[in-house]
Amino acid sequence: MCRVHRYALALFAGLGLWLAFPSHDLWPLAPVGVALLALATRGAGPARGAVVGLVAGLACFLPLLSWSGIYVGAVPWVALSVLEALYVALLGAASGLLQSPRTLTGRAPVRPVVVALLWVAQEALRSATPFGGFPWGRLAFSQADSPLLHLAALAGAPAVTFGTALAGGLLAVAVARLRWEGPGRGIPVSGWLGALPALAGAVALTLAPALVPTPVDGPRAPVMAVQGNVPRAGLEFNAERRRVLDNHATVTHAAAASVHAGAKEHPDLVVWPENSSDIDPLRNGDAAAVINAAVDDIAAPVVVGAVLEEPSPRISNASLLYRPGVGVTQRYVKQHPVPFAEYIPYRSFFRHLNDKVDLVRSDMAPGPAPAVFRVPSRTAGTLAAGPVICFEVAYDGLVRETVAHGANLLLVQTNNATFGYTDESEQQLAISRVRAVEHGRSVVHVSTVGVSALITPDGVAHQRTTLFTAALLSGALPVRSGLTLADRVGAWPELLACAVVVLLLIARGRHGLRRYSRGDRTTSEGRT
Numbered sequence: 001m002c003r004v005h006r007y008a009l010a011l012f013a014g015l016g017l018w019l020a021f022p023s024h025d026l027w028p029l030a031p032v033g034v035a036l037l038a039l040a041t042r043g044a045g046p047a048r049g050a051v052v053g054l055v056a057g058l059a060c061f062l063p064l065l066s067w068s069g070i071y072v073g074a075v076p077w078v079a080l081s082v083l084e085a086l087y088v089a090l091l092g093a094a095s096g097l098l099q100s101p102r103t104l105t106g107r108a109p110v111r112p113v114v115v116a117l118l119w120v121a122q123e124a125l126r127s128a129t130p131f132g133g134f135p136w137g138r139l140a141f142s143q144a145d146s147p148l149l150h151l152a153a154l155a156g157a158p159a160v161t162f163g164t165a166l167a168g169g170l171l172a173v174a175v176a177r178l179r180w181e182g183p184g185r186g187i188p189v190s191g192w193l194g195a196l197p198a199l200a201g202a203v204a205l206t207l208a209p210a211l212v213p214t215p216v217d218g219p220r221a222p223v224m225a226v227q228g229n230v231p232r233a234g235l236e237f238n239a240e241r242r243r244v245l246d247n248h249a250t251v252t253h254a255a256a257a258s259v260h261a262g263a264k265e266h267p268d269l270v271v272w273p274e275n276s277s278d279i280d281p282l283r284n285g286d287a288a289a290v291i292n293a294a295v296d297d298i299a300a301p302v303v304v305g306a307v308l309e310e311p312s313p314r315i316s317n318a319s320l321l322y323r324p325g326v327g328v329t330q331r332y333v334k335q336h337p338v339p340f341a342e343y344i345p346y347r348s349f350f351r352h353l354n355d356k357v358d359l360v361r362s363d364m365a366p367g368p369a370p371a372v373f374r375v376p377s378r379t380a381g382t383l384a385a386g387p388v389i390c391f392e393v394a395y396d397g398l399v400r401e402t403v404a405h406g407a408n409l410l411l412v413q414t415n416n417a418t419f420g421y422t423d424e425s426e427q428q429l430a431i432s433r434v435r436a437v438e439h440g441r442s443v444v445h446v447s448t449v450g451v452s453a454l455i456t457p458d459g460v461a462h463q464r465t466t467l468f469t470a471a472l473l474s475g476a477l478p479v480r481s482g483l484t485l486a487d488r489v490g491a492w493p494e495l496l497a498c499a500v501v502v503l504l505l506i507a508r509g510r511h512g513l514r515r516y517s518r519g520d521r522t523t524s525e526g527r528t
Contacts, residue, residue: 001039001040001042001043003048005040006040006041006044006048006052007040007051007052007055009036009037009039009040009052010036010037010040010052010053010055010056010059010092011055011056011059012033012036012059013033013034013035013036013037013040013056013059013060014033014037014055014056014057014058014059014060014061014088015033015059015060015063016029016030016032016033016036017029017030017033017034017056017059017060017064017139017142018059018060018061018063018064020033020142020143021064021137021141021142021423021427021430022144022423022426022427022429022430023423023426023427024423025145027142027143027144027145027146028146028206030139030142030143030146030164030168031164031165031167031168031171031202031206032168032171033056033060033168034115034119034139034164034165034167034168034169034171034172035168035169035171035172035175036056036172037052037053037056037088037091037092037095038095038099038110038112038115038168038169038172039110039172039175039176040052040056040092041053041092041095041096041099042095042096042099042108042109042110042172042176043096043099043100043101043108044092044095044096044099044100045096045097045100046093046094046096046097047093047096048096049092049093049094049095049096049097050089050090050092050093050096051089051092052092052096053085053088053089053090053091053092053093053095054085054086054088054089054092056085056088056092057084057085057086057087057088057089058081058082058085060085060088060137061080061081061082061084061085061088061137062077062078062081062085064081064136064137064423064427065077065080065081065084065136065137066422067419067420067422067423067424068080068081068419068424070419070420070422071418071420076340080134083130083134084126084134084136084137087122087123087125087126088122090122090125091118091119091121091122094118094501094505095114095115095118097505097508098111098114098118098504098505098508099111099114099115109176110169110172110173110176111169112166112168112169112170112172112173112198113166113169114169114504115165115166115168115169115172116161116162116163116165116166116168116169117162117497117500117501117504118165118501119139119161119162119164119165120158120161120162120165120494120497120498121497121498121501123135123138123139123140123158123161124158124494124495124497124498125498127394127395127396131339131345132336132339133395134394135394135395135396136391136394136427138157138161138394139160139161139164139165140152140157140158140159140160140161140164140434141157141394141427141430141431141434142164142430143160143164143434144430144433144434144459146164146206147206147207147208147209147210148160148163148164148167148206148209149209149433149434149437149459150209150210150211150212150214150437151163151209151212152434152435152437152438152459152486153212153213153214153437153438153440153484153485153486154212154484154485154486155485155486155489155493155494156396156400156438156486156493156494157396157434157438158396158493158494158497159486159493160434162493162497163205163206163209166205167202167205167206168202170198170199170201170202170205171198171199171202173195173198174195174196174198174199174202175195177191177194177195177198178191178192178194178195179191214437214440214457214458214459215440215457215458215480216456216457216458216478217478217480218380218478218479218480218481219377219379219380219381219478219479220379220380220476220477220478220479221268221269221377221379221380221383221409221476221477221479222265222266222267222268222379222474222475222476223267223268223269223270223271223409223444223454223474223475223476223477224255224264224267224269224270224271224298224300224472224473224474225270225271225273225444225445225446225452225454225472225473225474226248226251226252226255226270226271226272226273226276226446226472226473227251227273227446227447227448227449227450227452227465227469227470227471227472227473228244228247228248228249228250228251228272228273228276228448228470229247229448229449229468229469229470230243230244230247230417230448230449230468231243231244233417233418233420233421233449233468241277241278241279242279242286242287244275244276244277244278244448245276245277245278245279245287245290245291246290247470248272248273248276248277248294248448249290249291249293249294250470251470251471251472252270252272252294252295252297252298252302253294253297253298254472255267255270255298255472255474256294256297256298256299259298259299264474265474265476266299266300267298267300267474268300268301268375268376268377268378268379268380268383269300269301269302269303269375269377269383269385269409270298270300270301270302270303271302271303271385271411271413271444271446272302272303272304272305272413272446273305273413273414273415273446273447273448273452274305274317274389274390274413274414274415274447274448275305275307275415275417275448276304276305276306276448277291277304277305277306277307278306278307279307280306280307280308280309281304281306281320281328282306282308282320282328283308283309288327291304291322292322292327295322295323295324296324296325298324299324300324301321301322301323301324301373301375302321302322303319303320303321303322303373303385303387303411303413304319304320304322305317305318305319305320305389305413305415306318306319306320308333310365311365313362314362314363314364314365315362315363315364315365316333316334316364316365316367317333317334317337317342317364317389317390318331318332318333318334318367319331319332319371319373319387319389319411319413321373321375323375330371330373331371332367332370332371332373332387332389333365333366333367333368334364334366334367334389334390334392335366335367335368335369335370335392335398336366336391336392336395336398337363337364337365337366338390338391342363342364370386370398370401370402370404370405371386371387371402371405372384372385372386372402372405372406372407373385373386373387377479379476380408380479383408383409383479384406384407384408384409384481385407385409385410385411385444386402386403386405386406386407386409386410386411387402387411387413388402388410388411388412388413389412389413389414390412390413390414390415390428391428393412393414393428393431393432393435394428394431396491396494397491399435399438399439400439400487400490400491403439403441403483403487404487406481407441408441408479408480408481409441409442409443409444409477409479410432410435410436410439410441410442410443410444411443411444411446412428412432412435412443412444412445412446413446414428414445414446414447414448415447415448415449416428416447416448416449416450416451416467417448417449417468421467421468425447425449425450425451425467426451428445429445429451429453429461429464432445432453432455433455433459433460433461434459436455436456436457436458436459437457437458437459438484438486438487439484439486439487440457440480440482440483440484440487441457441480442454442455442456442457442477442478442479442480443455444473444477445461446473447465449467449468449469450465450466450467450468450469450471451464451465451466451467452464452465452471452473453465453473454473454475454477456477456478457478457480462475463475
């Protein structure tokens, strides 16, 4: 395969991967993108495979993460996109190495299982490094509307990624088995017949996970989620901090009026989003009075997203549980603040590269541990609500630990105002839908500005709101406490996949050294 063809395939691979994500939602293009990249790196060798992977990564992440530069400019957006694309370059290098022929005359194979393992390993590395990683844009998070979503109940997001990539690898095998015999002759019947088993396997692998059960039975608890809206989109969304707080209190008072009138069921729990009170209610009496009045009016526990002015000189992104007539009884502090958004690592160094780092005036301190807010339920016994703040929902371990601490309901509190009218909010909602299936839990996904929804354990989003509107979500969600297989196996499937990749690379490296020691200094670069 010539160099131009490889890069063309890589470009279309990256674009296909991007279009698989919300709000384009063309989820079948994810395995197609994987297939194109597998074909582009087949027989490329590690060096050219890395360049091919970089092209695919840039074609995917530059449009996918365009929301990250909507108000801060191109430099942070491009830098983040390039960083994420470098991991796809590593995948391309490994794919080019492991999909090279073992003999000088051999044809470079497509190895679908290897392709799938490489995708899982790449995402594991990208989710952990640097500064704690950034797992946005994983294959799994493009499959919220796909039958492959059901694999999350078996082994979490890595299983969905593996299934998606394996289907893509099988598609690549099908294409590789086709033989073009020139103008007027086309592809012979034997070529089509040779491709059919791999094609059938890809289709079956994509559809079969729908048979994995995602039960939604169990007692139902009435909950409410308050989307209060903000005065304006952008970095200054909370310039009128009291107005944002008042918006959420106003919607809550209106909900209370509906409950008192019998129009809505009295909730067991009400959830406000992240940053619904950027005025520290533990230190500001006016803010505390506004919140407590709303809590007493609705006569139900309310979880409030608040910014706390502690530990000085840093601040904390917290979820506070308010009880009627009592005030704050529990808190959770975000464990994984976002680097370069909620805190600036090595601030003095990065200031030389971009002075916008000082838009983050105070660094956020990480919280010590997960938390579970336990409140009584008239229908479900006890609600054990596990708060997860904003981007934390993308990290497997953080959500898994919350469930391990006993959460039977997940709360994803987020603020999307700083990303304007972009796809970021839809992309995040898709992640929450994956988590619902992975852990067999209902999820209250609530944003200051949308998109918010009540998600049942089968991953279906109900009462989805629109951006930059005030809204109240009210419904009875299934409360389930049983553990899924994904909860039981934890991170082991992903760790096993990474270990197998390392062993494959070591074995391939040793094979190359043996060939070199025999005096064979040629490579299979470019052979197909």
